[in-house]
């Protein structure tokens with residue numbers, strides 16, 4: 285639904301949306317990403333799994349240029365976005381990111397949260413931005429919340445607003461960082477359904493998640509991150525049923541023992 | 546613990562006794578009659594309020610209005626200048642380094658030097674320079690300039706504390722939507738920061754309201770020939786001062802109460818919100 289026009293335009297797009305080549309990132313002396321290589325095709329849904337601290341969030345933040353990389357490069361549709369000459373704001377316009385902690389703007393209504401960037405960055409008229417925002421909010425069951433402030437919404441509703449806010453910029457890629465981790469269990473499904481809908485519409489997505497069941501049915505590919513490198517990747521059926529690496533097996537075992545799969 | 550009813554009785558009685566003792570001490574003190582005559586003389590207060598030009602008596606009421614005018618103009622200038630300084634201090638990136646340095650030096654200087662010294666330096670120093678226009682302003686203008694310079698330094702720190710208190714994930718969210726550093730500050734961080742610092746800002750303005758009186762020091766010295774004619778010197782009576790003090794209190798006390806009210810409301814909201 286969302287990407288109707290996008291799917292139509294897909295033929296003209298180069299098929300590689302994102303490419304990471306030997307991406308390195310350190311905080312102080314602490315090497316968090318130690319050479320990440322990854323190629324993401326248009327319309328692909330990649331799920332990043334891995335233990336806490338393995339570098340999933342850092343990787344997503346690097347792709348969105350919220351963190352400068354220390355080595356390697358990141359290509360967005362063939363353009364090197366880690367070169368100093370690149371227009372950071374223009375890059376970010378094409379990439380939506382949703383965080384674990386929603387990060388809605390508490391001093392603005394839901395509608396204004398959604399329209400801020402279209403009005404200020406895309407220079408859309410307020411009226412046009414409102415119309416588009418209402419359309420998106422309606423699509424995700426948030427029409428009656430448009431004039432509420434974020435603190436009046438449930439966690440699930442807040443996270444859906446955060447997703448709508450990112451979509452309002454009409455990004456070509458979405459990065460989702462453990463978007464359900466801060467939610468009560470009964471609110472997880474409503475957010476996952478929104479993401480499913482995005483996937484069906486052909487949105488290219490990079491999703492860091494601890495929801496293995498979700499990763500299994502949504503991902504076109506699962507990447508297992510371990511100590512700053514992608515240790516193993518492949519279709520979800522294979523990764524979850526016959527992992528090749530001992531570490532992957534142990535990680536999945538610990539997840540099963542924790543009752544999360 | 547005391548029961549509710551009993552607590553009310555005890556506090557009522559102790560309040561009556563406490564203020565009764567103070568009143569008695571005042572009324573039966575040896576110099577009481579003279580103090581009442583000299584500090585609380587209604588007739589003298591009335592004369593001081595409206596002024597009496599035929600005796601060369603300035604009106605405390607008029608002076609007070611001029612004070613409020615200075616306070617209002619000063620407040621607007623301070624709010625704007627302080628915000629500018631706080632924003633400059635917040636700008637990241639090497640390009641802004643010199644500006645940032647100037648802003649830091651400014652706040653350090655004017656927060657370190659006593660206000661009275663700034664008033665003297667500007668009020669007597671600038672006229673002494675003998676420049677055209679700049680050196681021929683009235684005492685009020687110099688006084689106001691001194692107040693604005695000094696207070697902006699304090700108020701910019703208040704703003705800054707507010708900016709710092711907005712979590713950096715808010716900036717990240719704004720930047721990730723494609724907003725520039727300036728837009729993130731302008732539309733996301735500052736509106737939240739300013740809301741949070743309104744109570745401490747009001748506190749600073751209670752002080753400003755009183756400190757506008759310091760400007761009178763300039764007035765009395767610059768216009769020395771007129772100083773001999775102020776009411777207290779001709780009638781030798783301090784009622785005009787008491788009147789002026791009362792008028793300050795009329796303004797500052799409600800402002801202080803209002804500030805308390807806002808702080809309390811904020812705290813209640815935070816507790817109710819459970820830190821969300």
Ligand SMILES: Nc1ncnc2c1ncn2[C@@H]1O[C@H](COP(=O)(O)OP(=O)(O)OP(=O)(O)O)[C@@H](O)[C@H]1O
Nearest residue numbers: 311316334335336337338339340341342343462492
């Ligand atoms: N801004 C930062 N400054 C210093 N260290 C950081 C910073 N951000 C992340 N780290 C460190 O980098 C490592 C990887 O963190 P990251 O958040 O990328 O892991 P993650 O895989 O997302 O983990 P989780 O599943 O807990 O979200 C951690 O050891 C973390 O402490």
Ligand SMILES: [Mg+2]
Nearest residue numbers: 340341342462
């Ligand atoms: Mg993370």
